[in-house]
Each structure stands twice: as C-alpha cells, then as structure tokens.
Amino acid sequence: MKIGIGLPIGDVGTVLALARHADAGPFTTLGLLDRLVYDNPEPLVTLAAVAGATSRVRVQTEVLLVPLRDPVLLAKQAATLDRISHGRFTLGIGVGTRADDYRAAGVEFANRGRRLDEQLACLRDIWAGAPGADPIGPAPARAGGPEILFGGFKTAALHRVARWGDGFLCAAPLEWAGPLMRAVERSWHEAGRSGRPRLVAQVNVALGPDRMVTEAKHAIRSYYGEGEYADQAAERTLTSPRQIRDVITAFGDLGVDELMLYCWSPEPEQVHRLADAVA
Template sequence: MTIGIGLPVADIPALLDWARRADAGPFRTLGLLDRLVYDNPEPLVALAAVAGATRRIRVQTEVLLAPLRDTVLLAKQAATLDRVSGGRFTLGLGVGGRPDDYRAAGQDVRRRGHRLDEQMAELGRLWSGEPHCAHAGPVVPGPGRPEILFGAFRPPALRRVARFGDGFLGATPPRYLGRLFRTVEQMWADAGRAGRPRLVAQGNVALGPAAVVEQARAEILRYYGPGEYAAQAAAGLLGTPAAIGGFVAECRDLGADEVMLYCWATDPEQVDRLADLPV
C-alpha cells in the first residue's frame, strides 16, 4: 500500500514547495480538490505546475467536478496534463452538490449525475482519437487517457467505476469505507471487468503544533461551509501520529491500495512530519 498527500489550498504560492518536498519523500501521489465558487486554485492548471516542479510523484484531482466543465475542453486538458507529466496524472472525478458551483457554471445541479454519464461516454470517444464530429477532427494530443478514479457514496455513482473507470476514491471514515470498497468490487465483477479496481482511501490530517491543527479545522469548516457535514469533517480531523497511524492501518486492513492524507493547514513542515510516520 502507498501513501499520498492532499495539497492545502489556502496558500497557493506555497504549493510548489509542498510538491518538491513530497517528491523527495516516500509519497506516491499529490492530490488537489476542486470547487468553482471558492478561492482555491483551479486544479488542472495548478497540477500542471506541480507536475513541472516534480520528477516522479503522481498528481491527482480529488475530485474534479466534471459536470461544471465543457466536455471537449476537459478531454483536451486532461489528456494534455497526462502527456506533459509523463503519464503521472490521475483524473479523480465526481459531481459535488453545491448549488452555487452549478449556478456559476450555468449547469443544473439536479442533472449532475446524468451529465457526468453523458460526459464519460463522450470523453472515452474523444480520448480514443476519434474526430469530434463530421465537421471537426480529433481534439486530443494523440489517443490515450489518464487513470480515472471516481469519488462517490451512492450505488448509481459507484457503478461508474466499473462502467468508465479504473478505481474508486473513498473520502469517508473506515467504518463506512469497507462497505463501499466491497460494493465497488462486486459491481466490477458483475460488469465482467478483468482484474480488480484500484481502491483509494482519503482522510483529513494535520500534524504539528496546536496552531497547525486549529488552522486545519478552520479551513475545513470554511471550505465545507456551515452545516452538519462541515462539523463532522472538522471533528474527524486526524491530528496526532497515533490517530493517523491508526487510520492508515484500518484502511490497509480494508484492502486500500493507497491512502491519501489530505492536509488543510498551510505549514509545509507537515510533509516532513508525515514522511517520518511509521506507517
């Protein structure tokens, strides 16, 4: 099992420092979240810069809200990032659910699942190198696509893993994660897919002095906004070596191929502290 790190979004100029530190450590992947109506960096642009500043570590969206985006442009952007990074890009996809994001993108939040299904069919066709239409040629820089993960919780969304993807990203506590992993595996088998889906777990972490942990909680509350989910996410923050180590061990026991430790506080020394954990 491998370990990855999620990049904080509250200090955009520091992202490349975080990336270089992680690239020099034991981590496999750098992740970056996505929202539209928020002051975070646009993930495909930011991860292109991160890929250029690193040598070996993978870059991953966690997760990109595809229904907010033009499908043809997304096909070109994702394929380009995969090519310029030397195949180090993983496209994590989801739908989100914040009405303000969809309002700003001019999309109907009620159709987000249907739109993603339509997009995946179109993306697959474009990534294969087919022309866009009878009057327009191919749009991607050569056939091929990045690795695709889906982040989801409900059965209709989980089925996309077997229909369109390579694996599943579960951003939920271990007490729920096992059921989601097993459901994805069963859907994969039922669809007649060979092998097994890649299974990735994600937990929110902050490692350092009390001020670092408190900043992380504040950033989680700010990002997810007022409400029960934000309070639960902040309360579930893993802020000690023992808590993080226990989480990683539980995910390993559930069959995770990778655990993403998502950081919210901006202190880059967290990368070195996390690298030193005996996990």
Template sequence: MKIGLGLPIDDPALLLSWARRADAGPFSTLGLLDRLVFDNPEPLVTLAALAGATSRIRLQTEVLIAPVYSTAILAKQTATLDRMSGGRFTLGIGVGGREDDFLAAGIDLHRRGHRLDEQMTLLRRTWSGEPYGEGVGPIGPGPATPGGPEVLFGGFAPAALERVGRFGDGFLGAALPPQPMSGLFRDVEAAWEKYGRPGRPRLVAQVNVALGPESTVRRARHNLSEYYAFTGRAEQVANGLLTTPQEIREAAEAFTGIGADEVMLYCWSSDTDQLDLLADALF
C-alpha cells in the first residue's frame, strides 16, 4: 500500500521540515494544493524548494488549477521541476471552480474546461520537444520523464474523467468516501478503454486527516472550514475529518480495496508530530 501526504498550508516555513521527515520515512508522495486567491504557498515554487530538500519521495500538485496559468510558462515550469527532481514530479491537474481565482487571473471561468483541453495538447507537444506553435520553437528544458511528467486529473464531472483517457496517466479522487469513489474509478477505467489506452490508469484517493492532541485536530478543522467556505458545506467537510488511527487505517484499506494504487492523507494542521503518528498508524 502506497501512502502519500498532502502538505498543510497554514505555515509554509515548516514545509521543508515536513518534506525532509517524510523523505526519511515510509511515505510515497508529497502533495500540495493550489489556489490563487487564498493564503497558500504557490505549489510549483514550493515543490521546487522541496525537491532540493529531498531525494526519494515524489512531489505532486493536488491539484493545480491549470486554466489560470500561462500555458507556455506552465510547460516550462513543470518540465523544469521534473528535470530538477530527477523525474519525481506528478502534475495533478484540474479546472478549478472558485470564481475569484479566475477573476484575479483574467480568465473566463465558463471556458475553463475548453482551455484545459487546449493546454493539455500544448503541454504534451512541448514536453516531447516539438515546436510550441506556429513561428515558435521548442520550449526547454526537456523533462526527465520521457513525454513529460505523470499527469493525474482531478474532478467529478464526466469531462474530467474523459480527460484521463484522452490526455492523462491517471485520476486523483478527493472528498468522497470509498463506495462513491469506486464508481468514479470504474468510470475512469471505462474512459481509458474507450480511448484505447494500453495498461490501466493509475488511481489515487485523497482523504482528510489529523492525528494528535485536540489543538491539532481543532486547527485542522478550522483550516478545512476556511478552505471549503466557498462551497457552503464547510462544516460537513470539517466533520468528515479522520482523527483516529483506526479510522485512517480503515479508510486506507477501503480505498485500496476499490483499486486505489495510492492513498493521499491530506494533513490540515502544520503539527509535524503527525508524521510519526501517521507512520505508526499505517506502517
């Protein structure tokens, strides 16, 4: 069972410590969320710093809101990060849905899906070393991973699941318990077969966790509520936080049982003692 960690965002100065301790432990991946209009560290910049502080663990955006980024710059940034990390980078990617992020970026929220489709075509072309477009040559450096970093799509809409078959290497599912997540996983597998892809998509599940004293759990619930305030169901999300070793073990086993190749434990409090507690709970 591969177990990754979603990094907390409430104290960016502690992320180097999180990364070094996770790299020395049993965890497989470090994930970092993305927002533009929010008090979070920019994920690609941050993961580049964490790449230099680690040697083994994978680095993943979870998920990057690609439509608010310049496509050419995104191609260069992601290839650079994959190159400098020795091929340890996974680009978790999605369309986003917070209107203020798109207003700040000057991008039409209602065209974000179409824009992401266009971006993926350009990203794949650029990572393969082809010219970026008419009158524009290749954009380097070339990524360490042939054809570009691993791409996982996040989302719930049918179009998001279709993109896995069209452009991706797998799917990152979040905010659902195992039974409904199983349905999404099966839809992703169907999309994979529809587009004649060889092998199988990589399936990753994310669950929100907090282990430790009441202050750690309370802080995690507060941070979850702030992040999901725009949805109108922040309290429901915060109450779904897993806070005991047994709950977390059972969730990891259940997601593995429905076909997850990796389970990402998203930590919403910056208390670094959680690293040891989670390792003890699962390994």
C-alpha cells in the first residue's frame, strides 16, 4: 500500500520545506485541504508551487470544493497543473459541509450536488476537446483529464465515483470505511466500469513532542469548528508509530491502495518521524 502525506495548512511558509522532505522520503502523494472562509492557502496555487519544488511525489486536492468555482476556469487551471507537474496531479473533489464557504462565494448551498454534476460534465467536455466547444487549453497530461477522486459520505457522492471518476477518497474513521468502500465498488460494477475504483483513505496524525500533538489537535478543532465531529476528529488523531502501523495494516486489509497521513502541525521534522514509522 502506498503512503501519502496531507500538508498542514497552519503556516504557508513551511509548506514547501515539508514537501521537499516528503519528496525525499518514502511517500507517494502530497495532499492539501480546501476551505474558503478560513486562513488556509488556496490549494491549486499552492500545489503548483509544491509541484515545482518536488520531482517525484504526486500532488492532490483533498478535497477541492468544486461548486465554489467556475468550471471553465477550473478546467484550465487543473489541466495546467497536470501539465506542469508532468501528470502528477490528482483532482480530489467534494462539496463540503460548511454553509459559510458558500455564502462567501455567493453560491447556493442547498443545490451544491446538482451544481457539481453539471460542472463535471463541463470539465470532461473541455478536457476531451468536445466538438463544437470553444477550445480551451492546455490539454491535460492525461487524455480526458487528470485523475479524479471523490470524497464524501452520501449516496450521491459514492455514485459519482463510477459516473465521473477514477476512485474514492475516504476520510471516514476506520470502522465506517469498509461499508463505504464496498458501496463504491458495487456502484462501479453496476455502472459497467472495468477494473476497480482506486481506494484512498485519510487519517489525522501528529507524531512528535506533546507540544506538537496539542498544536495539531487544536488546528483540527479550529478547522472543523465547534461540535462533536471536531472533537472526535481531534481525539482520533494517531500519535504513536504503533498506532500508525496498525492503521496501515487495517486499511490494507480493506483493500486500500493508498493511505494519506494528514499532518496538522507545520513542523517539517514530523515527516522524518513518519518516514521512520512507516518504514
């Protein structure tokens, strides 16, 4: 199973240093979260810089809130990032759960799923160079567009994997992950897709001194807001090499292709600790 790292969003100034450390280690992908009403770096801009600072690892939105964006411009941005990274870009997509992001963008929150389906058709047409459409380049590195993963828990989100995507990005706890992944696989086969969807899981990690662990849990609660979900996400954070190795084994047993270890502290040294933990 491949192992990736989620880049911390708390300090933009440390992102490239952390990315370079990860590129020199055993990791396969660098992911980045998306919010609008929050003090986080814009994912596509930041991942373009990360792609330029690295040579090997993939770069991935985890997940990009596509309904907040204009699909024509997004098609151009994603294709550009795919080209300048030499095909190392994965577009992780979701709709999000925060109404404040949608208010700030002037986009209706209630119909975000329907809007996403319309946007996906537009993205695919542009990347494929559909006849009759105004030509919008550059062409992506991969014919038909970059790899697409969908995140989410609702039935509609799981079905989008088979309809539009290449795989599923599961940010659910281990005990929920199995049924979600099996539902994605059933939808995939019912849609007549060949092969199998790529399965990517995500867990929160904080490997380091107590100060760093406390910092990471505070960042998780700040990002997800007040409430039970934020508390649970913080308390589920993996804080020891043994916990991380056990989770790798458990997700491997579920058939996961890649596990993203999401970091919430901006301390670059944690990358070396994680490399030792997964070696």
